[in-house]
Amino acid sequence: xxxxxxxxxxxxxxxxxxxxxxxxxxxxxxxxxxxxxxxxxxxxxxxxxxxxxxxxxxxxxxxxxxxxxxxxxxxxxxxxxxxxxxxxxxxxxxxxxxxxxxxxxxxxxxxxxxxxxxxxxxxxxxxxxxxxxxxxxxxxxxxxxxxxxxxxxxxxxxxxxxxxxxxxxxxxxxxxxxxxxxxxxxxxxxxxxxxxxxxxxxxxxxxxxxxxxxxxxxxxxxxxxxxxxxxxxxxxxxxxxxxxxxxxxxxxxxxxxxxxxxxxxxxxxxxxxxxxxxxxxxxxxxxxxxxxxxxxxxxxxxxxxxxxxxxxxxxxxxxxxxxxxxxxxxxxxxxxxxxxxxxxxxxxxxxxxxxxxxxxxxxxxxxxxxxxxxxxxxxxxxxxxxxxxxxxxxxxxxxxxxxxxxxxxxxxxxxxxxxxxxxxxxxxxxxxxxxxxxxxxxxxxxxxxxxxxxxxxxxxxxxxxxxxxxxxxxxxxxxxxxxxxxxxxxxxxxxxxxxxxxxxxxxxxxxxx
Amino acid sequence: xxxxxxxxxxxxxxxxxxxxxxxxxxxxxxxxxxxxxxxxxxxxxxxxxxxxxxxxxxxxxxxxxxxxxxxxxxxxxxxxxxxxxxxxxxxxxxxxxxxxxxxxxxxxxxxxxxxxxxxxxxxxxxxxxxxxxxxxxxxxxxxxxxxxxxxxxxxxxxxxxxxxxxxxxxxxxxxxxxxxxxxxxxxxxxxxxxxxxxxxxxxxxxxxxxxxxxxxxxxxxxxxxxxxxxxxxxxxxxxxxxxxxxxxxxxxxxxxxxxxxxxxxxxxxxxxxxxxxxxxxxxxxxxxxxxxxxxxxxxxxxxxxxxxxxxxxxxxxxxxxxxxxxxxxxxxxxxxxxxxxxxxxxxxxxxxxxxxxxxxxxxxxxxxxxxxxxxxxxxxxxxxxxxxxxxxxxxxxxxxxxxxxxxxxxxxxxxxxxxxxxxxxxxxxxxxxxxxxxxxxxxxxxxxxxxxxxxxxxxxxxxxxxxxxxxxxxxxxxxx
Numbered sequence: 001x002x003x004x005x006x007x008x009x010x011x012x013x014x015x016x017x018x019x020x021x022x023x024x025x026x027x028x029x030x031x032x033x034x035x036x037x038x039x040x041x042x043x044x045x046x047x048x049x050x051x052x053x054x055x056x057x058x059x060x061x062x063x064x065x066x067x068x069x070x071x072x073x074x075x076x077x078x079x080x081x082x083x084x085x086x087x088x089x090x091x092x093x094x095x096x097x098x099x100x101x102x103x104x105x106x107x108x109x110x111x112x113x114x115x116x117x118x119x120x121x122x123x124x125x126x127x128x129x130x131x132x133x134x135x136x137x138x139x140x141x142x143x144x145x146x147x148x149x150x151x152x153x154x155x156x157x158x159x160x161x162x163x164x165x166x167x168x169x170x171x172x173x174x175x176x177x178x179x180x181x182x183x184x185x186x187x188x189x190x191x192x193x194x195x196x197x198x199x200x201x202x203x204x205x206x207x208x209x210x211x212x213x214x215x216x217x218x219x220x221x222x223x224x225x226x227x228x229x230x231x232x233x234x235x236x237x238x239x240x241x242x243x244x245x246x247x248x249x250x251x252x253x254x255x256x257x258x259x260x261x262x263x264x265x266x267x268x269x270x271x272x273x274x275x276x277x278x279x280x281x282x283x284x285x286x287x288x289x290x291x292x293x294x295x296x297x298x299x300x301x302x303x304x305x306x307x308x309x310x311x312x313x314x315x316x317x318x319x320x321x322x323x324x325x326x327x328x329x330x331x332x333x334x335x336x337x338x339x340x341x342x343x344x345x346x347x348x349x350x351x352x353x354x355x356x357x358x359x360x361x362x363x364x365x366x367x368x369x370x371x372x373x374x375x376x377x378x379x380x381x382x383x384x385x386x387x388x389x390x391x392x393x394x395x396x397x398x399x400x401x402x403x404x405x406x407x408x409x410x411x412x413x414x415x416x417x418x419x420x421x422x423x424x425x426x427x428x429x430x431x432x433x434x435x436x437x438x439x440x441x442x443x444x445x446x447x448x449x450x451x452x453x454x455x456x457x458x459x460x461x462x463x464x465x466x467x468x469x470x471x472x473x474x475x476x477x478x479x480x481x482x483x484x485x486x487x488x489x490x491x492x493x494x495x496x497x498x499x500x501x502x503x504x505x506x507x508x509x510x511x512x513x
Numbered sequence: 514x515x516x517x518x519x520x521x522x523x524x525x526x527x528x529x530x531x532x533x534x535x536x537x538x539x540x541x542x543x544x545x546x547x548x549x550x551x552x553x554x555x556x557x558x559x560x561x562x563x564x565x566x567x568x569x570x571x572x573x574x575x576x577x578x579x580x581x582x583x584x585x586x587x588x589x590x591x592x593x594x595x596x597x598x599x600x601x602x603x604x605x606x607x608x609x610x611x612x613x614x615x616x617x618x619x620x621x622x623x624x625x626x627x628x629x630x631x632x633x634x635x636x637x638x639x640x641x642x643x644x645x646x647x648x649x650x651x652x653x654x655x656x657x658x659x660x661x662x663x664x665x666x667x668x669x670x671x672x673x674x675x676x677x678x679x680x681x682x683x684x685x686x687x688x689x690x691x692x693x694x695x696x697x698x699x700x701x702x703x704x705x706x707x708x709x710x711x712x713x714x715x716x717x718x719x720x721x722x723x724x725x726x727x728x729x730x731x732x733x734x735x736x737x738x739x740x741x742x743x744x745x746x747x748x749x750x751x752x753x754x755x756x757x758x759x760x761x762x763x764x765x766x767x768x769x770x771x772x773x774x775x776x777x778x779x780x781x782x783x784x785x786x787x788x789x790x791x792x793x794x795x796x797x798x799x800x801x802x803x804x805x806x807x808x809x810x811x812x813x814x815x816x817x818x819x820x821x822x823x824x825x826x827x828x829x830x831x832x833x834x835x836x837x838x839x840x841x842x843x844x845x846x847x848x849x850x851x852x853x854x855x856x857x858x859x860x861x862x863x864x865x866x867x868x869x870x871x872x873x874x875x876x877x878x879x880x881x882x883x884x885x886x887x888x889x890x891x892x893x894x895x896x897x898x899x900x901x902x903x904x905x906x907x908x909x910x911x912x913x914x915x916x917x918x919x920x921x922x923x924x925x926x927x928x929x930x931x932x933x934x935x936x937x938x939x940x941x942x943x944x945x946x947x948x949x950x951x952x953x954x955x956x957x958x959x960x961x962x963x964x965x966x967x968x969x970x971x972x973x974x975x976x977x978x979x980x981x982x983x984x985x986x987x988x989x990x991x992x993x
Contacts, residue, residue: 028578054574055912056553087832092542161842165832167543169899172906176831192909194551198543205542213803227800228848228868233690334797336686367610368622376675377610377619383679407678408685445629449646451577452914508723 021296024070029475032451036461037294038471040303044282044310048471049297050289050400050462052454058290059175059454061186062203063462066278069182069251069395070316075270077222077258080180082271084218086187087164087178090209093202094163098211101158105213108151109268112216116142116265148216159213164202171195175455182252182393184466190455193291197300205303207279215268223264226257226331234335234507242340242505243392245327246399250319252392280311287458318347320397327503332510337417339382342401345496348394349468354477355492356400359387362431362439362489363422364402371402372420379418381410394467399503400496412506423497431486440481447478555935556912558922563755565760566737569753570922572744572915575698580652580745581916582752583644585923587738589637592770593708597716597725599680604668604726605636606676610642611669613661618672621658631654632662639857639927640707641733650748660759663734668723680718688988691802691968692868698794698966699806701992702787703862708774732770734763740923744915777810779858787992789966791981794968794988800968801874802866805881809854809861812928818941820854820863825900826950827888828852828865833899835884840867842872846877858928863959871969875976877886878967882980885960892947905939 035051071078091098122137160166164414168176168189187206191199230236240255247253258266286305288297321344348353364371364387375382384405391401404415450456461471470476559571590601609632612618625632631646632655643663647655650928688694697712703708739760743752809820821829828851840850850867865885871876912918925934967977968988977983984993 032577052576052577054556054914055909056551057909057913161838162832163541166899167541169830169833169903170906171548172903174907176912190910190913192551192906194549197546198548201543201546214842217842217845221841221848222847224800224846224869227870228692231799235689336682336689366622366626368619368626373619377672380675380678383682405682405686408681429603434627438623441629442626445631445648448577448579448629448648449631452916454913497761 003204007306026256028448029478033475036471037298039298039301041281041306043306043308044280045305045308046285046465047298047301048285048287048456048465049292050461051292051294051458052289052303053291056291057081057190057454058193058196058199058288059188059190059458060196060199060203061188061287061289061455061458061462062284063184063186064279064284064465065184065313065466066240066274066283067181067183067393067395068256069186069393070253070274070278071254073249073254074262075266075274076254077256077297078266078270078274079185080257081219081222081266082212082274083178083180083185083187084222085212085215085271086210086270086275087162088211088215088218089159089163090205090211092209093167093205094160094213095211096158096160098158101155101213102211104151104155104158105211108148108155108289108414109215110143111148111151113267113269115141115148116267116423118144120265150434152214152216161214164206167202171198174407176178180256181397182256184463184469186459186462188455188459190290196288196292196297197304200300200304204307207284207305207308212268212271212275215271219263219266222257223260226260227481229262230255230257234331234333235338237333238329238331238338238340238505238507240327241331242327242342242503245329246342246503247321248324250321250396252321252396254397256392277311278313280313281305281308282310283313285462287461287465287471289458289461298326307353307485311461314401316395318396320344326501327505329505330508331505332508334510337406337412338505338507339404339412340401340503341404341416341419342391342399342503342505343501344397345389346391347396347398349473349477351480352492352496353390354480355488356389356479356486356496358436358439358443359489359492360387360400361443362435363387363426365439365442368438370426371419374422375404375415375418378455379414380407381414381418383407416504420499423493424499427490427494430490433486436484436486436489444478527626532678551909553909556915556918563736563741563753563757563760565739565763567739567741567756567760569741569743569756570919571742571747572919573747574744575746575748575989578650578746578935579646579648580743580747580750581644581646582656582659582747583642583742583916583919584659585640585642585740585742586735587640587735587740588733588770588772589640591638591708591774592733593774595711596720597729598708598711599713600721600725600729601636601641603676603680603718603721604729605641606635606679607668607673607726608662608666608730609634610676611672612667613658614665615667616661617655617667622660624654625658628654630658632658634662646745649746649750653734656755660755663759664762666730668726670723673721673723673726677718677721678961680713681715684713684715684718688796690798691798692866694794694796694988695802695804695866695966695968698792698968698986698988698992699804699864699964699984700719702785702792702964702966703780703806703808704775705992708773709775711760731764731771732767735767735769736760736763738769740926742916742919742923744919745793774857774859777803777808777814780808780860781903781962784963785962785964787984788962789981791965791977791983792992793971793974793977793983793985794966795971795985796968796988798968798971799870800846800868801871801973802868803874803878803881803884803965803967804866805960805963805965806862806864807957807959807964809856809863809957811859811861812856813858813930816953816956817856817861818938819945819950820861820898821956822897822904822942822945822959823888823892823950823954824852824854824863825904826896827885829854830900830903833903835888836865836867836881838870839884842881844880846873847878850877850881854930863957865963874967874969874973875980876981878965878977882960885963889951889954891958892950894947897940897945897947897950901942901945904942908939911935 039047118141125133382404464474465471610618645655836850847867847869852865
């Protein structure tokens with residue numbers, strides 16, 4: 001399950017058809033948008049339907065505006081943990097008899113929380129050097145663990161593991177999965193086109209009736225996921241530490257998956273609280289893309305999702321990054337070299353963010369791009385270079401990050417100097433109209449080619465709706481692009497990619513000075 | 514291969530309604546749900562044999578005004594010999610960035626970007642392909658760039674050095690993740706002495722030279738080895754004419770690459786010395802990686818259906834499979850626990866893999882072995898039913914995009930799948946019995962002939978020795 005955020009796609013295209021009227025492109029977008037219908041139910045649930053008839057399949061995506069940035073320091077990793085738990089069934093799905101299961105499930109949960117309390121006490125005592133206290137607390141933790149295991153076994157005797165997967169599999173699913181990032185959580189599946197009601201029934205049941213069973217077994221699974229993606233991988237650890245250094249107590253400063261000692265103390269009560277707080281129809285967006293009929297699809301969605309009542313969602317304001325001394329992070333760990341250089345920037349859908357997105361493509365879009373030419377071909381200081389403009393999320397002020405892999409025998413300092421030289425040259429000598437047009441054209445082409453996939457479309461439509469409030473931003477941005485000039489791009493470079501204020505991170509071999 | 518144009522039309526109505534009735538027989542939240550029928554005519558692939566001997570397959574989708582054209586060549590890195598390991602990857606990259614017909618790579622990249630044309634070259638194990646995606650109006654430009662790249666690549670020396678640096682950098686990065694180490698070492702053991710089991714080393718990279726790359730490219734340009742696929746909106750485009758002209762310029766003295774892929778029979782004729790051992794690849798990680806693998810027959814073997822369906826039950830069916838259920842769901846031992854049955858034209862492999870914290874390696878491996886051991890004799894009817902329904906009901910996704918559909922067709926042809934393979938596939942799956950699957954798994958000696966590789970710290974040796982004798986190597990050590 002992925003935890004990196006979606007890089008927002010751009011729409012540009014003032015002069016894609018250099019020799020044909022601009023209207024050609026408008027016609028294409030008009031054609032695409034005619035196949036889209038958006039609805040908002042009375043309870044605030046937003047639905048975006050899109051017809052694509054090539055194959056008799058549908059992609060069904062549902063996003064909640066609830067991600068890692070909505071946690072607290074004590075519950076870091078909870079949004080992702082909850083995502084796992086929503087695959088554990090409901091009152092009806094995943095159980096032989098919930099009426100009998102419930103008491104064991106709740107008791108097992110309570111006893112697990114007691115076990116955790118004693119584990120925490122034991123840890124504190126150990127750190128403080130209090131032998132007796134540590135011994136007593138450890139014994140108590142073991143006792144409650146034993147009790148929990150016994151109660152969990154009783155609860156499990158009533159469960160049907162993975163019944164949701166079973167039901168989707170019988171109906172020919174592919175891609176049944178989910179992901180969490182800092183801004184949101186996404187649930188997805190693709191099905192044959194005659195199975196929309198299967199999806200609606202299962203997903204509405206998930207939203208209404210999830211019971212979060214097997215929490216403490218799944219907690220261990222999430223711990224393994226952290227080892228796989230972060231602890232075992234120098235780059236994963238570097239990024240986590242870097243965000244913490246740059247953002248501090250900001251919502252983006254926490255570990256997305258949670259530190260290990262956070263994960264291992266998350267509990268079911270916290271997860272239920274997060275679920276009830278944020279998983280509300282007025283905090284969600286659905287997209288169905290594929291071989292659908294608008295009226296039929298709308299009728300099915302209303303049938304299953306109208307019953308939900310909106311909730312009062314806690315207000316979440318956009319937070320800026322506190323300005324402090326530039327971060328210079330060096331991580332000593334075995335792993336391949338990686339260099340990061342980053343600047344704070346405004347998030348979508350600001351004009352500045354859009355200009356920086358275009359700039360990122362101009363700098364690092366392909367082998368015609370400036371950074372590739374300079375770092376890889378000319379100076380030969382790097383073997384790879386890419387940019388994430390909008391890291392790690394888009395609900396708050398974020399970062400423009402350049403990643404580079406130094407070439408054999410080259411230093412991080414050389415990489416940094418080459419990058420800064422590219423930016424300096426851009427500011428001093430500007431950008432040509434041809435370069436801007438080229439960048440716009442390739443971005444637009446890439447956007448159009450992406451229309452070949454139901455899943456990709458459903459993902460993007462819901463993403464823009466959640467982050468910007470309207471999926472139409474995805475299309476409207478291209479008209480904005482027409483008005484962006486080379487001067488604009490030079491200005492944002494001067495304003496945000498300053499040569500005297502940036503953060504860096506690098507991996508050093510263990511023992512390196 | 515046919516000379517005349519005709520429509521390869523699979524008028525297949527997939528019986529999706531019948532499975533819905535089976536679902537509703539078992540009472541669950543979906544019981545009583547009425548599923549409307551799904552009548553579907555599979556998309557048409559038009560096939561044509563060109564005068565040069567190449568084959569053209571086309572699948573139209575005129576929703577948007579762009580097309581994709583791919584020239585697929587039989588033979589990928591499986592055509593490399595001991596002296597040319599890594600050369601196809603280098604050639605691919607050099608063709609992409611090196612420019613053609615006197616224009617530099619940067620100049621060509623600018624031309625392509627100006628028009629929003631995507632040119633890509635992909636190197637795989639069994640095939641190699643060059644592809645363009647472009648708006649219809651840019652067909653001529655896109656095709657010309659592709660043609661020049663194939664026929665007149667610059668292949669500049671200085672750019673080759675950049676690529677070689679990049680390849681060596683990749684070699685340095687390949688031990689970053691234990692799960693990629695374990696996959697590599699399994700291949701080295703299973704295919705020792707063959708290209709597939711030969712891991713690229715820096716010395717291979719430094720051996721690569723422009724002269725060798727030119728010779729390699731020349732010998733790949735054999736029209737009878739080519740299948741062209743065209744998807745999207747290509748109506749009224751002069752594809753045929755341009756292809757005929759392109760293939761007429763292929764070198765007349767090109768010799769198609771020799772592919773020495775070991776057959777299943779040759780692989781099992783030699784007793785692999787690691788069948789009864791565990792290879793421990795020492796690596797100080799928090800989470801160890803485990804993989805168990807065994808040889809399977811090629812893709813077009815009659816046992817393929819039983820093996821693939823069995824794999825769904827064992828570990829390929831995600832949360833519906835035994836490995837995931839018992840290793841992850843029941844015990845929380847791992848984030849992933851799955852199996853894959855993969856096939857080429859000559860042989861296949863079944864691999865079960867997992868990753869778990871170091872303290873749980875023995876417990877996880879014991880459990881995986883037990884699951885695989887028990888598999889041959891304990892398949893339940895409901896497991897088989899689920900596998901069948903899932904496989905058959907998800908068949909529509911073969912046709913999800915025209916490019917994807919054509920890509921599958923290429924694979925089926927490279928693997929010599931029977932004629933009307935997709936038409937007969939549903940019935941073959943539907944008719945499978947538990948006995949046939951169990952017999953197939955017994956035939957290929959799962960798990961007694963599985964090799965086991967673990968990537969983790971050296972201190973695991975004592976524990977793992979209780980399962981099988983342990984051989985310890987480093988990630989870059991050759992297989993003893």
